[in-house]
Amino acid sequence: MGDALLQTPESEKERLLNYFAHKITDILDWLAALSPDEEGGVTRLLYTEEWLTTQRSLALRMQSCGLETEFDAVGNLFGRLRGKDEGLPAVLTGSHIDTVVQGGKFDGAYGIAAGLVAMEYLRKTYGTPMRTLELVSLCEEEGSRFPMAYWGSGSIAGKRSFEQIVHLKDAQDVAFADAMHRCGFGEGKYRASGREDIGAFIEAHIEQGAVLEAEGLQVGVVETIAGQRRLKFEVGGEANHAGTTPMHMRKDALEGASAMIMALRQEALRRGAPLVATVGRLQVQPNVPNVVPGKVVFTVDARHADERELELFCLWVAETFERLAAARQLELTGSEWFREAPVPMDDRLKSGLDAVCKELGVSSRRIISGAGHDAQMFAAVAPTAMLFVPSRGGISHSPDEYTAPHELAVGVLVLTELLHRLAYAEEKLEEGTDEHV
Amino acid sequence: MGDALLQTPESEKERLLNYFAHKITDILDWLAALSPDEEGGVTRLLYTEEWLTTQRSLALRMQSCGLETEFDAVGNLFGRLRGKDEGLPAVLTGSHIDTVVQGGKFDGAYGIAAGLVAMEYLRKTYGTPMRTLELVSLCEEEGSRFPMAYWGSGSIAGKRSFEQIVHLKDAQDVAFADAMHRCGFGEGKYRASGREDIGAFIEAHIEQGAVLEAEGLQVGVVETIAGQRRLKFEVGGEANHAGTTPMHMRKDALEGASAMIMALRQEALRRGAPLVATVGRLQVQPNVPNVVPGKVVFTVDARHADERELELFCLWVAETFERLAAARQLELTGSEWFREAPVPMDDRLKSGLDAVCKELGVSSRRIISGAGHDAQMFAAVAPTAMLFVPSRGGISHSPDEYTAPHELAVGVLVLTELLHRLAYAEEKLEEGTDEHV
Numbered sequence: 001m002g003d004a005l006l007q008t009p010e011s012e013k014e015r016l017l018n019y020f021a022h023k024i025t026d027i028l029d030w031l032a033a034l035s036p037d038e039e040g041g042v043t044r045l046l047y048t049e050e051w052l053t054t055q056r057s058l059a060l061r062m063q064s065c066g067l068e069t070e071f072d073a074v075g076n077l078f079g080r081l082r083g084k085d086e087g088l089p090a091v092l093t094g095s096h097i098d099t100v101v102q103g104g105k106f107d108g109a110y111g112i113a114a115g116l117v118a119m120e121y122l123r124k125t126y127g128t129p130m131r132t133l134e135l136v137s138l139c140e141e142e143g144s145r146f147p148m149a150y151w152g153s154g155s156i157a158g159k160r161s162f163e164q165i166v167h168l169k170d171a172q173d174v175a176f177a178d179a180m181h182r183c184g185f186g187e188g189k190y191r192a193s194g195r196e197d198i199g200a201f202i203e204a205h206i207e208q209g210a211v212l213e214a215e216g217l218q219v220g221v222v223e224t225i226a227g228q229r230r231l232k233f234e235v236g237g238e239a240n241h242a243g244t245t246p247m248h249m250r251k252d253a254l255e256g257a258s259a260m261i262m263a264l265r266q267e268a269l270r271r272g273a274p275l276v277a278t279v280g281r282l283q284v285q286p287n288v289p290n291v292v293p294g295k296v297v298f299t300v301d302a303r304h305a306d307e308r309e310l311e312l313f314c315l316w317v318a319e320t321f322e323r324l325a326a327a328r329q330l331e332l333t334g335s336e337w338f339r340e341a342p343v344p345m346d347d348r349l350k351s352g353l354d355a356v357c358k359e360l361g362v363s364s365r366r367i368i369s370g371a372g373h374d375a376q377m378f379a380a381v382a383p384t385a386m387l388f389v390p391s392r393g394g395i396s397h398s399p400d401e402y403t404a405p406h407e408l409a410v411g412v413l414v415l416t417e418l419l420h421r422l423a424y425a426e427e428k429l430e431e432g433t434d435e436h437v
Numbered sequence: 438m439g440d441a442l443l444q445t446p447e448s449e450k451e452r453l454l455n456y457f458a459h460k461i462t463d464i465l466d467w468l469a470a471l472s473p474d475e476e477g478g479v480t481r482l483l484y485t486e487e488w489l490t491t492q493r494s495l496a497l498r499m500q501s502c503g504l505e506t507e508f509d510a511v512g513n514l515f516g517r518l519r520g521k522d523e524g525l526p527a528v529l530t531g532s533h534i535d536t537v538v539q540g541g542k543f544d545g546a547y548g549i550a551a552g553l554v555a556m557e558y559l560r561k562t563y564g565t566p567m568r569t570l571e572l573v574s575l576c577e578e579e580g581s582r583f584p585m586a587y588w589g590s591g592s593i594a595g596k597r598s599f600e601q602i603v604h605l606k607d608a609q610d611v612a613f614a615d616a617m618h619r620c621g622f623g624e625g626k627y628r629a630s631g632r633e634d635i636g637a638f639i640e641a642h643i644e645q646g647a648v649l650e651a652e653g654l655q656v657g658v659v660e661t662i663a664g665q666r667r668l669k670f671e672v673g674g675e676a677n678h679a680g681t682t683p684m685h686m687r688k689d690a691l692e693g694a695s696a697m698i699m700a701l702r703q704e705a706l707r708r709g710a711p712l713v714a715t716v717g718r719l720q721v722q723p724n725v726p727n728v729v730p731g732k733v734v735f736t737v738d739a740r741h742a743d744e745r746e747l748e749l750f751c752l753w754v755a756e757t758f759e760r761l762a763a764a765r766q767l768e769l770t771g772s773e774w775f776r777e778a779p780v781p782m783d784d785r786l787k788s789g790l791d792a793v794c795k796e797l798g799v800s801s802r803r804i805i806s807g808a809g810h811d812a813q814m815f816a817a818v819a820p821t822a823m824l825f826v827p828s829r830g831g832i833s834h835s836p837d838e839y840t841a842p843h844e845l846a847v848g849v850l851v852l853t854e855l856l857h858r859l860a861y862a863e864e865k866l867e868e869g870t871d872e873h874v
Binding site for chain 1: 646686712729831
């Protein structure tokens with residue numbers, strides 16, 4: 001098993017980090033410049049011209065780094081470093097190439113760029129790995145153009161299929177299938193997306209939160225991707241004249257909703273991390289300054305790493321909101337419109353990441369991912385892990401998204417070492433112990 | 438002085454009420470049918486075709502009731518019963534003919550219909566009055582088409598002028614002046630609107646609140662038209678990812694606004710009637726389910742019959758909101774965008790209405806008008822009073838607006854008696870005592 005990175009003296013580690021910082025900054029700037037938007041951010045939506053240009057340019061860049069490239073039917077791009085034993089399951093790393101509208105240049109792109117830097121370094125330094133190493137630029141994760149998220153990773157994991165996109169259209173009424181076909185992808189094109197030969201998937205990503213920054217840590221080893229429930233509540237009161245309706249005769253839907261919003265936050269704080277609960281969207285009817293609100297509709301987004309804790313919290317929400325509404329003689333209806341179970345990351349890979357960080361002198365902690373990621377799709381078909389680097393101010397999905405070059409490089413260093421241990425080791429991944437990574 | 442109504446036996450009063458109920462229902466149904474909308478309500482906006490048809494039809498109906506009619510420059514319509522002594526200031530009654538979009542058939546129209554029934558009855562029963570009696574169908578009060586309210590009464594009272602409407606346009610970009618000219622009105626047309634010869638103005642109106650209904654009373658004698666302040670607050674927090682931002686690291690503008698909304702209601706309840714305070718409009722940014730709200734903008738509408746109490750309450754609002762924002766590290770900016778001082782009604786006319794109700798066996802109370810009315814314009818140039826009849830469920834500005842025929846008739850009875858005392862009396866209004874009404 002190779003452990004050359006660990007054997008480098010401290011000054012050599014610094015030299016390597018500077019090199020990685022230079023390389024990854026170069027790739028991220030280049031990727032961003034391929035799909036700039038007018039607001040100074042990056043907008044690269046699935047199956048657009050900018051998206052296609054980026055994937056094609058990335059294929060050329062992978063080739064120049066010594067990787068064999070291949071697309072699959074949905075447009076996922078793979079860069080392969082063929083292993084000595086092609087019968088062994090492959091080690092994959094990567095993330096998604098698409099962005100939200102007016103996104104930043106790190107979300108998704110970082111995982112691809114980090115993988116490219118790591119694989120180029122490993123190939124140049126150690127040559128052919130034991131197992132095949134693959135970098136994947138997943139076609140889509142955000143669900144920003146069509147109402148469909150995790151299209152790339154879900155297609156690989158068998159959780160997405162062409163039947164699911166038949167009726168989908170974007171905001172300009174373009175059919176999903178038409179957009180896909182225009183880019184040259186679709187059923188029967190290239191290789192089918194489903195994979196059953198993946199030995200491990202490692203995704204590097206920006207945290208999108210401010211926990212690492214606040215604690216001054218370099219890397220987050222994702223414990224679990226939080227489960228989500230999204231609920232919708234309608235509070236019904238009586239729209240009435242703001243001047244002629246005495247306070248005690250009102251049924252003010254907005255005042256009722258306000259009591260619910262405050263109770264939600266207080267209880268989420270009381271129950272503590274990793275629970276988070278948010279009222280992000282709220283609409284008032286009729287929403288006129290001189291009319292007592294007759295109806296308020298709002299959403300609750302609740303997340304937790306533990307399914308049972310999430311379930312208990314949502315029960316508390318329903319009961320409490322019902323009680324607050326009844327006390328005010330308000331009507332209340334609630335419904336759940338989205339649910340995703342928590343996805344724990346692979347224990348052996350997490351321990352492996354912990355060990356790498358410790359041995360490399362990289363400060364780290366286990367962390368819950370409150371956001372969804374491609375890794376949650378891969379976890380269904382392969383041992384999967386994620387590592388986070390800090391997000392300045394916790395900002396993401398914005399042109400203001402930022403991680404310093406040195407912080408990006410530390411993530412690359414950790415990823416490189418883990419990939420080295422996974423792909424260049426003689427042992428079988430499937431039968432190893434924690435020590436094998 | 439005539440007091441024939443009072444001398445009628447109880448059975449005769451019932452006969453009269455039935456007669457009034459029949460007459461006023463007929464007029465209100467007829468008026469509503471002139472401007473029906475598709476939703477079963479009434480939509481009659483200033484200077485529209487429906488509006489012009491209604492004013493012209495009403496002029497013909499006034500004439501058929503024995504009144505001389507006349508328009509003024511802005512389109513106010515007057516129906517006159519010329520008095521024996523034309524040198525004496527006139528007694529006016531009436532209200533506005535325009536409605537909100539999808540309004541009901543009582544708001545405004547009731548005051549005109551009640552005046553028409555009363556004046557026809559007085560003419561037929563008592564002949565020519567001592568003073569000139571006038572019914573006015575005011576062209577506009579609601580501000581529903583153009584951003585200008587009280588156009589009709591304000592023009593009479595000298596509080597509105599053609600300079601003020603020069604740049605006004607409606608939602609379809611039609612200029613106020615063009616719409617007015619197309620209906621045949623405008624500067625130099627008909628008689629100039631300003632009046633200085635008004636001895637009294639009495640406006641009958643639906644309550645638009647549920648106080649009379651809740652207390653089982655027939656008439657409200659308006660004490661004061663409440664003063665209003667309208668404020669706008671902007672709460673600034675930090676828009677953040679709903680999944681990755683721990684609860685204790687959030688600056689949630691919506692949670693802050695919720696605390697303000699709850700505090701506002703609690704304090705308004707504590708201070709008690711006639712104070713009312715309402716958050717009617719609220720907007721969240723970015724208003725997305727999975728983003729912590731970064732900004733919330735909302736309005737506060739506060740009303741009170743006492744200017745100083747209103748001022749003190751608004752100071753409390755500003756201080757309390759500031760404190761609630763600071764405790765949450767939220768930014769807060771506030772501004773006042775509308776202010777109207779309370780307008781007390783004329784003491785002698787109020788006492789006159791009290792007396793009429795008492796003598797006619799009509800149950801009544803003094804009441805604060807939380808809504809604005811044309812009467813507040815007239816109060817600047819003449820002794821002015823208002824009487825309210827009950828609104829079922831307090832509903833107004835809606836097709837569901839309703840007052841039962843018998844309730845409408847009681848208002849007509851009180852109005853008729855007051856107009857009789859004011860216009861047929863020998864004494865001068867200007868020098869009389871409470872007894873003269």
